[in-house]
Amino acid sequence: MYDVVLDTDECVSAGKCVASGPGFFVFDDDEIAMIDRAGARPDDVALLRIARGCPSGAIKLQLDGVDIEL
Template sequence: MPYRIEIDQDNCLSSGRCVAEAPSAFGFDDEQLAVVLDGAANLEEARALRIARACPNGAIHLFDADGSPVAL
């Protein structure tokens, strides 16, 4: 199923878990907040879900093709 990943930067703690788990999909901006990179499109959905669940502050959100939130 196609999905979209978003990061709520207001809730990002900059822990780096997402970057460590998938450096081609996540990175840091100039303020050291996580951002979604182009490589995120290549993540398997199950892996993206695991990464989102591992975010210590719940700042990573997945949305399905219709724009509805994917339950974590």
Template sequence: MHIDIDTDVCIGAGQCALAAPGVFIQDDDGFSTLLPGREGGGDPMVREAARACPVGAITVSDTAS
């Protein structure tokens, strides 16, 4: 799984960090970022976090094995 956060679109609502706190945090400016080492996801709540984003800044895609 690959997670992409469009930082030009993110408004810092924090819904991703609420939905999947083991993957997303808010940086010092309040915008979404991935916790170190979580770039590939793995948390079952990642897709829910992407759906919860009010501006659609998070894209989750499956990676080829």
């Protein structure tokens, strides 16, 4: 299972992650994406697709503390 890291400083508010993983990826009050760990977590295949689709590269996936090549 991947660990998901979201760099909010890199987020450009495109909303692709929020649209693809609603409830897990959400917007904060400034419309910057954030992770809601209480939300339904997408499976690893979906997370890989979401991370690859992030236009700013703000979403990183890790396995055992090592970054996954996207």
